[in-house]
Amino acid sequence: MMCGLRGIPAISVRIIGVALLVSIGIAGCTSKSKNESLNVLHIVADEKLKGLDPIYTNDLYSGIQSSQAYETLLQYHYLKRPYELVPSLAQTLPTVSRDGLTYTFSLKKGVLFQDDPSFKLNEGKGREMTAEDVVYSFKRLADPKLSAPGWWVLDGKIVGLNAWRESVSNTVKTDYSIPVEGLKALDRYTIQLKLLRKSAQFLYSLAMPFTGIVPREAVEFYDREFINHAVGTGPFRLSEYNPNSRIVWDRNPTYRKELYPSEGDSDDQALGYLEDAGKPLPMSDRIVVQVITEKQPMWLNFLAGKLDFAGIPKDNFTSAITPKKELSPELAAKGIRLLKSAALDVTHGTFNLSDPLIGKNKFLRQAISMAFDEATFIDLFFNGRAIPAQGPIPPGVDGYDAELENPYRKFNLVKAKELLVKAGYPEGEGLPPLEYATISDSSARQQSEYFQKMMAGIGISLTVNSYSWPQFQEVIKNKKAQLWEYAWSLDYPDAENMFQLFYSKNVSPGSNDANYINPAFDRLYEKSSVLPAGPERTKTYGQMVKMLVEDCPWIFGAHRMSFVLIQPWLKNYKPNDFDHARYKYYRIDTALKK
Amino acid sequence: MFIYIIRKLLNTIPVLFGVAVIVFVLFNLVGGDPTYQMLGRHATASQISELRHEYGFDQPKYIQFTQYLKQIVTFDYGRSYATKQPINGMIMDGIGPSLSLMIPAFFITTILSVAIGLWVAYYRGKLVDKVVVIFCVFGMSLPMLAYILFGQYYFAYKLGWFPISGFETTWPERFQSVALPMIIFIIVSLGYDVRFYRTAILEECNQDYVRTARAKGLSEPRVFFKHVLKNSMVPILTNVVVQIPLLILGAFLLESFFGIPGLGSITIDAVHNSDFPVIKAMTTLDAMLFILGNLATDILYTLVDPRVSLK
Numbered sequence: 051m052m053c054g055l056r057g058i059p060a061i062s063v064r065i066i067g068v069a070l071l072v073s074i075g076i077a078g079c080t081s082k083s084k085n086e087s088l089n090v091l092h093i094v095a096d097e098k099l100k101g102l103d104p105i106y107t108n109d110l111y112s113g114i115q116s117s118q119a120y121e122t123l124l125q126y127h128y129l130k131r132p133y134e135l136v137p138s139l140a141q142t143l144p145t146v147s148r149d150g151l152t153y154t155f156s157l158k159k160g161v162l163f164q165d166d167p168s169f170k171l172n173e174g175k176g177r178e179m180t181a182e183d184v185v186y187s188f189k190r191l192a193d194p195k196l197s198a199p200g201w202w203v204l205d206g207k208i209v210g211l212n213a214w215r216e217s218v219s220n221t222v223k224t225d226y227s228i229p230v231e232g233l234k235a236l237d238r239y240t241i242q243l244k245l246l247r248k249s250a251q252f253l254y255s256l257a258m259p260f261t262g263i264v265p266r267e268a269v270e271f272y273d274r275e276f277i278n279h280a281v282g283t284g285p286f287r288l289s290e291y292n293p294n295s296r297i298v299w300d301r302n303p304t305y306r307k308e309l310y311p312s313e314g315d316s317d318d319q320a321l322g323y324l325e326d327a328g329k330p331l332p333m334s335d336r337i338v339v340q341v342i343t344e345k346q347p348m349w350l351n352f353l354a355g356k357l358d359f360a361g362i363p364k365d366n367f368t369s370a371i372t373p374k375k376e377l378s379p380e381l382a383a384k385g386i387r388l389l390k391s392a393a394l395d396v397t398h399g400t401f402n403l404s405d406p407l408i409g410k411n412k413f414l415r416q417a418i419s420m421a422f423d424e425a426t427f428i429d430l431f432f433n434g435r436a437i438p439a440q441g442p443i444p445p446g447v448d449g450y451d452a453e454l455e456n457p458y459r460k461f462n463l464v465k466a467k468e469l470l471v472k473a474g475y476p477e478g479e480g481l482p483p484l485e486y487a488t489i490s491d492s493s494a495r496q497q498s499e500y501f502q503k504m505m506a507g508i509g510i511s512l513t514v515n516s517y518s519w520p521q522f523q524e525v526i527k528n529k530k531a532q533l534w535e536y537a538w539s540l541d542y543p544d545a546e547n548m549f550q551l552f553y554s555k556n557v558s559p560g561s562n563d564a565n566y567i568n569p570a571f572d573r574l575y576e577k578s579s580v581l582p583a584g585p586e587r588t589k590t591y592g593q594m595v596k597m598l599v600e601d602c603p604w605i606f607g608a609h610r611m612s613f614v615l616i617q618p619w620l621k622n623y624k625p626n627d628f629d630h631a632r633y634k635y636y637r638i639d640t641a642l643k644k
Numbered sequence: 645m646f647i648y649i650i651r652k653l654l655n656t657i658p659v660l661f662g663v664a665v666i667v668f669v670l671f672n673l674v675g676g677d678p679t680y681q682m683l684g685r686h687a688t689a690s691q692i693s694e695l696r697h698e699y700g701f702d703q704p705k706y707i708q709f710t711q712y713l714k715q716i717v718t719f720d721y722g723r724s725y726a727t728k729q730p731i732n733g734m735i736m737d738g739i740g741p742s743l744s745l746m747i748p749a750f751f752i753t754t755i756l757s758v759a760i761g762l763w764v765a766y767y768r769g770k771l772v773d774k775v776v777v778i779f780c781v782f783g784m785s786l787p788m789l790a791y792i793l794f795g796q797y798y799f800a801y802k803l804g805w806f807p808i809s810g811f812e813t814t815w816p817e818r819f820q821s822v823a824l825p826m827i828i829f830i831i832v833s834l835g836y837d838v839r840f841y842r843t844a845i846l847e848e849c850n851q852d853y854v855r856t857a858r859a860k861g862l863s864e865p866r867v868f869f870k871h872v873l874k875n876s877m878v879p880i881l882t883n884v885v886v887q888i889p890l891l892i893l894g895a896f897l898l899e900s901f902f903g904i905p906g907l908g909s910i911t912i913d914a915v916h917n918s919d920f921p922v923i924k925a926m927t928t929l930d931a932m933l934f935i936l937g938n939l940a941t942d943i944l945y946t947l948v949d950p951r952v953s954l955k
Contacts, residue, residue: 098727098913099727100726100727100728101727101728101729106728108683108684194694195698197682197683197691197694197695197698199682199683199684199686199687201691202686202687202688205688219694274723274728274730277727277728277729278729292737292905293727293729294737294738294905294909294910294913295810295811295903295904295905296810296811340809340810340903341903342809342810342903343900343903344809344900344901346793346796346797346901347796347808347809347901347902347903350796350797350800350801350808351808351809353801354801354804354808356808517676518674518675518676518918519676519681519917519918520675520676520677520678520680520681520918521674521675521676522676523676523677523680523681524676524677524680526680527680527692538685559680559687559688559689559692560686560687560688560689561685561686563685
């Protein structure tokens, strides 16, 4: 039976079809009518930003964005490797007292905070940054009411600062006027820091985004909204801030005179990194940061030339990189360059040594470590972009020993089974299933399945428990898991940052998740942490690595390699793990970009 | 009707309470303690304790639940754990982008699917009907992600007709940002909607009053618009109104892949970060919108069908 309306539905369809075509037409024809300058950096952030307040920048992307506006006393030399600290807001590196406890910094004069309505006394014109701003910023990092995740960089280090933190913890409003003995503005341009004990790593803290210098007026003016503003002394001013989609930075017109470095590594000249030597920074007029959390749009935007550089998503790796780990001819023909560099990190399986079964049986841990085929794991999960780790120290950092061969990281099922016999569980008999904790995402699930398969090779059964990320943290911090995968990227270029993960005073809920307690290791750690870089410290680091290899609190996994693709028009891109303010060095070759 | 509305609105109280209980229990059972995530791996025991105190995690559960109920009543959920932004502000900022995508997509889908539904109902059993039904089934069978991946690659990257991703706040650039996700939404939704409307219209076509109308000599357009379509409005309205809350809450996948900072994308991030206050706010908003949507449907029934009365 027919139910009729001859003609009318067809007309409706036509009308709507025309509407759709018009919409497509508008979409297609309205492409970029704006006259955008070519000297603009286009960057991707593949995670949404958590704010710009320096004291909360405990994730990479927030740290990088915050550092476009906020500066620290020190910074890393952009080109030199190994990494070297150089002054930023400080005039020079500090003078250090004979006992190594007092650091005195002279600040650069005439450094202005960016113009902002919060500077009411100056009618919105940014005022000069002074030593009092440094004192305020450091106290703010210590303020217990702000619960700053970056507090650890100063915790227990400056004379009187912990006591100040304690004294203001129960007050209604934090009193920043209470003096701190170890944190003094000696005059307008001189700041003195007194340490509780010598520390070879302390200066690194002063180059981390957490210690960015903020003006008190802006903090008080914006109050809780300060996290969404940026009022620093840095090379860029915030023009647009939508942490979910886009951030735009424009050149700060009141930025001080800072120049592109004139010296670098031996091959930097040949690689073109010194072409801009001595030129004023920043090199770009604007930075447009697109927040793109999905891999496909990020990758397509890069291929379309909408991003100046990008990592390679796992799923696109084989199309972009040849089996010899070189750039594919198609991309090379477009002038795209591939930069490979070792990230300063280590992935690792973690044993919870506070667990009565795992913690008391070194042979069991060694057997598990030996039964894990890292090479295949790297191929499967990192597209071969990693170096098997023999110990905790990544290549390029003092203490790394390229000759080190960890006997428990050579994949050998026969020897692993022998160790299992020594552990009291021949072929895994009598050993209850071990609990493997992981997060509930597809990649983690695949990795856990691989782990299960590896352990089955020596007769060990694993029970995989998947958790949400906060749950996973909770389980680990409360010492409830037996075994899990993790990774650590160095906060600063010193192996001490890795060794503190094994220091007994840092056991859970601190950073020593493995709950490794070894008094001999502690003594070496305490000794090394005050030693300056040199043969003695390197030797001590070597002794500590040996202890960790033998005690096996971790299954040392891999040091990952970073593969970054660079558009032909982007200049001065040099991989840098620690300089969060690095965009100021990047230059767009506008002639090439046309 | 007024009493009916009041009674319906009062009924929302136990529903919202039930939603609150479920959300609270779920997050306390499987959500984990957000303190560790907020402070990172360097956190000390004292820092953890301070933060737990600051956020009230150390309070007894019943007090935490009471606080949550207070937030529902005042609609003040405080700030996001992850971004420390005021949640009401996040929602207000997210509504615009979500509606920019969803309102045109929804209207075009509805008009198109009702029109196609009428058309294939007219040709029931003929080739055109079968072809459309096959296309509908095919469209419904493919996941939205497949359309997104193909659309982004082919239409945006290869042909350059649309931006690959990103969201512009100004017009007409905003239209450009949402055009491709809108088209994908329409294509994905058409399959289900056309089949639904076709069935609803065919139901009416078989009624005695249609035969009577034809016997009286009414023209086909008059039979269709005056009688069939009007009598089909109840299921059509139900299907349309039930989707209205989704317009505001956004499309999770589309927003995420196309970088549209709408409420769908905010919700996804909140789940990803276990951002409990944002999830609480979005879940409650979700429940409220569905309740209001159902109420609106009931009221609209009385307008399109005089046989329905609200008591």
